[in-house]
Amino acid sequence: MPTKKELLISPIQHIDIKQHNVVPLVDAMQSMAYSSRDLARAAAIYERMLRDQDCGVILCLAGSLISAGLKQIFVDLIRNNMVDAIVSTGANMVDQDFFEALGYRHWIADDLYRQGTEDATLRELMIDRIYDTLIDEEELRLCDDTCKVIADSLGPRPYSSREFIREMGAYLEKNGKTPAKGGVDSIILAAYEMDVPIFVPAFSDCSAGFGLVAHQHERGDKPKVSIDSVKDFYELTQLKIANPTTGLLMIGGGVPKNFAQDIVVSAEILGVDAPMHKYAIQITVADVRDGALSSSTLKEASSWGKVDTTFEQMVYSEATLALPLITGYAYHKKAHAQRKERHWARLLEPVTA
């Protein structure tokens, strides 16, 4: 049996779209067929939504994207003012981004390990596997613990996930987990600094959940921190109301997709006639034929009054291939150059304070 050290030697490295001018390549894909043409159209729509001065951009993340080497893209989108709010699964934000911000890494799994025949060995070594990537489970436990530390430090009341994640950003800054102090950059830190709110509608379903369960268990009957997912929904709806023109850049489906699409209806329920999302892109490999939300087309979302169909594009591709091309295209076209900063997180403080 190998040792843990022997298995965790090649770290996942995050792609840097700033280094790769993919504009000519993506332009060439415009006149091809299938996924390449769809991808080129999606890139053009993302460019268009960034150039639309009225449009707020909401990024939706599902699937294990950070562990896959896509973290730097999201950091760059935030720091270059190419995204105004994020809706994500917990794993991406906490188990993966916050985890790396604490100084830990993801590791490349050798081809043998992805077949699943060695998982008993991994179990014994306390190594967790995400398809072809490995994680040191002991480090992940430290990530859980840090979430508990943060929860313990807060006043007892219901928080939106956004509020809690903002505290995680503050924690990183306070504890020197910043590039300026030799740390690595992270989505949570960049969003904290740029006032980009991050929502995780199923927040207990991740490493933070473990920390929060431990917090609540310890508090027993005493007042404690709770996570109110309704508040998340309310806050994101407020953003839609304050900034009616919106575009969605979605990787994967799941709760983030549904949640972000739903705010159009939610605004209506609060008595505000908000327009459908004007732009929408989804990168996915899910198949429409099982009827699940993750794979449902953006056309279908238009029947629900959630997404306009003039500028919508599904891209059928695994995200590590498509996302660097789509975001790199918009970045190198400088679509964000004239874009005003929105600081949406500041809009929400009066709501929550």
Added chain:
Amino acid sequence: MPTKKELLISPIQHIDIKQHNVVPLVDAMQSMAYSSRDLARAAAIYERMLRDQDCGVILCLAGSLISAGLKQIFVDLIRNNMVDAIVSTGANMVDQDFFEALGYRHWIADDLYRQGTEDATLRELMIDRIYDTLIDEEELRLCDDTCKVIADSLGPRPYSSREFIREMGAYLEKNGKTPAKGGVDSIILAAYEMDVPIFVPAFSDCSAGFGLVAHQHERGDKPKVSIDSVKDFYELTQLKIANPTTGLLMIGGGVPKNFAQDIVVSAEILGVDAPMHKYAIQITVADVRDGALSSSTLKEASSWGKVDTTFEQMVYSEATLALPLITGYAYHKKAHAQRKERHWARLLEPVTA
């Protein structure tokens, strides 16, 4: 343009596994290949977990399953003591099951409509589409409103989704939405009556979310109902601690799969060395190669210490084909005949009261 009435004429009808003895058919599949053999093995594992007197069965639901005609299966599993807890997406429980419990229906969409070219028409008619199924959006709004009515009636404090859904069951009973009074049976009602707890970890991400947002909006700064997803996680973990031997029957992936798998780790964090889920079945069409949780194998989950691999089976099939065969097999083998009722909801009342 057709009228709404012309489009909503053929209702979805729920399959009744009690009427179809599929045992010989599934037995024949045991010695075939591919999905049929996997399905037969999954059916045998479900039978085995029901015959294991120590085993608590957790049902996980993702994807639009109720609207697809699978509701009666879940009702039958509850009423026949074949499931002890449910973890679900909100859409299945609220937008679809509770919606039908209120007296509304889902409708078959003609082949033309699933192509997405008629969604503008549907939008105008206030008809929502789920692939090949249609919903009257005005009825869905009434479902949202009912959730608000329930929220308004509750004392202001953080609730687990389980607690709130239990109140929905009480509402159905109180308002005569029961078979005894001419209503239709429902998952929420059956679970209420049989003390089967239902967890929806991303509870605001559905019709209930709309009702709750309206509730919180109306309350403004006054005390209000909130939904604490940490509490859900804590409660489900308590069930695992109280009943260490567990089996998972999962349809689709997403949050419900992750959430239910995670309770093994959560128990450990609370200081209890709970065993991995002893049995696990997942029906899915998701492809493992994109690395997402929904498609991750149960072997992979074993590297995380969540699922034992002796009795695990992935079934690669769209659920409307596989689920009637798997559950029908266990039902007609009378695997549940000697099974003791668990009434897990009662276990949780001291926790939450």
Added chain:
Amino acid sequence: MPTKKELLISPIQHIDIKQHNVVPLVDAMQSMAYSSRDLARAAAIYERMLRDQDCGVILCLAGSLISAGLKQIFVDLIRNNMVDAIVSTGANMVDQDFFEALGYRHWIADDLYRQGTEDATLRELMIDRIYDTLIDEEELRLCDDTCKVIADSLGPRPYSSREFIREMGAYLEKNGKTPAKGGVDSIILAAYEMDVPIFVPAFSDCSAGFGLVAHQHERGDKPKVSIDSVKDFYELTQLKIANPTTGLLMIGGGVPKNFAQDIVVSAEILGVDAPMHKYAIQITVADVRDGALSSSTLKEASSWGKVDTTFEQMVYSEATLALPLITGYAYHKKAHAQRKERHWARLLEPVTA
């Protein structure tokens, strides 16, 4: 390392649709959603094409279906006059059906082996793997050899694959490989006896190819047997011309699907205005988004003038689940009861003699 004998112990067993009356089950699927409703509609279309006295039924087979336990279904379709011609990949007809007719079997592979990590062991043991199924490679070589024996016995000229496969049927009969003499039934034998022509348009791409290459090699410059795929196309077109109303029952895509669809155009090229295929069903898991023929919709085929769209249905399912239900439905509805035998092979003898 295990021995070959230890690995080849559990044979694949073919499902017998005659034993399972699935009519009520499939009828219940009519009012559900997704694949179940599609499947029910496909079953109804197959029933309809069998009741249409004018309609000739062409069965198209791609994917490893016989090794998967579906052989008896095809034998039953032939012997019950539910199919009039077959277009197949070579593997299904030669490596698998003829192979079993010679007395060999396919074997269930233990779960470990489908992961691919043990293939070096299998290689050493001369065991071939098809996903979760195993084959004794030494037996397969004997199947190759038998094809050579048949080729050696024939007069040297170009043959259609249909002619050659007919000789394979004759070989089975002559050598006592029939149920009457203690052998197992087979598609090739049943088709031989029932005058159902079988076409394999890429005939050298299978075990027969190995036998034929050896035959041609041995003959050197002397006259030899060759396989003329144009002749296949010509013959199948003749059948379309002689029997203009046709229906397709397709499992998988590939060459068989394309070949059978093309005969409409081919007839036109021979100056006969043949109608499009009136009925068409395809069972597949292939995804339409890669633009390949295997996954192209039957609607797309209608743009080519090949398939009418009134009675067409794609069923998105792995075949071992869907095919027993679709064919079992038609069988138990006795859709074939009044159907006249066509003996299409007889039609072709004047063409080829």
Added chain:
Amino acid sequence: MPTKKELLISPIQHIDIKQHNVVPLVDAMQSMAYSSRDLARAAAIYERMLRDQDCGVILCLAGSLISAGLKQIFVDLIRNNMVDAIVSTGANMVDQDFFEALGYRHWIADDLYRQGTEDATLRELMIDRIYDTLIDEEELRLCDDTCKVIADSLGPRPYSSREFIREMGAYLEKNGKTPAKGGVDSIILAAYEMDVPIFVPAFSDCSAGFGLVAHQHERGDKPKVSIDSVKDFYELTQLKIANPTTGLLMIGGGVPKNFAQDIVVSAEILGVDAPMHKYAIQITVADVRDGALSSSTLKEASSWGKVDTTFEQMVYSEATLALPLITGYAYHKKAHAQRKERHWARLLEPVTA
């Protein structure tokens, strides 16, 4: 209803990998996860097989690739000595490459058309559709006719598809369909000029089949051209025997994949102990779980003794995204710079003359 002219306005344009140095981008993918890492490894394997002076490279093509804008890649691979033989479906070579060589084009279909709801209109306009691409059916008939003209000009005997396709190359040259004379470059022409043999094992299953059927029909009982697929198999096996070290670059699966893999076994049957394919790459979106050959892993092929597993890589991606990156990587790394030309077609002339 639009006119044909209105629908056929934006031509598919072929991507030119020579213009896009993707080396840094692909190198960055090496340390990511999922498809990007697989793709980077595949690119490195392709580079390695080109640098291996002993290795002959066989390119396998399935799916509608030429119509999708990938033609120039294959032309460049041939003209830059990066491929030594091609095994393809007929559609790619005849309906698409030869078709374009004759001066016709493929056209971009508007988003509306890919949904399948407008296929009746396309049918009426004599426009054929491949997912999101359109073809003028009248032009395609002229392509069929040209194949007949070529067949009519040949001496009556069995031909391998390779021989026939070589005649198609000669036809293009003779009729001035060359870049030098203002024509467009094509795979068939480049292969003709560079002595790269092209095999289409199911040759009648394409536009050439229509021409050949018309040819045979016209000839009636007189001597005629036939297409002997056994001869194809024999010839490709001879190449393997003459050049034992081989690598496969496969796009899609189907007959080309199976056929090329099988020559290892075929050599053995001719008494030559040829090594397995030393290198193998397959780009596909097919899912392994249906057991079909197209999706079977290269590990599985190793159980059959066909593919070595040291340098094999499956890339799960739609080809228009992955292929430009993989081939562009090898091209810009100048992996072919020192490579000797093989002119395999010359090796076969003594065999066939």
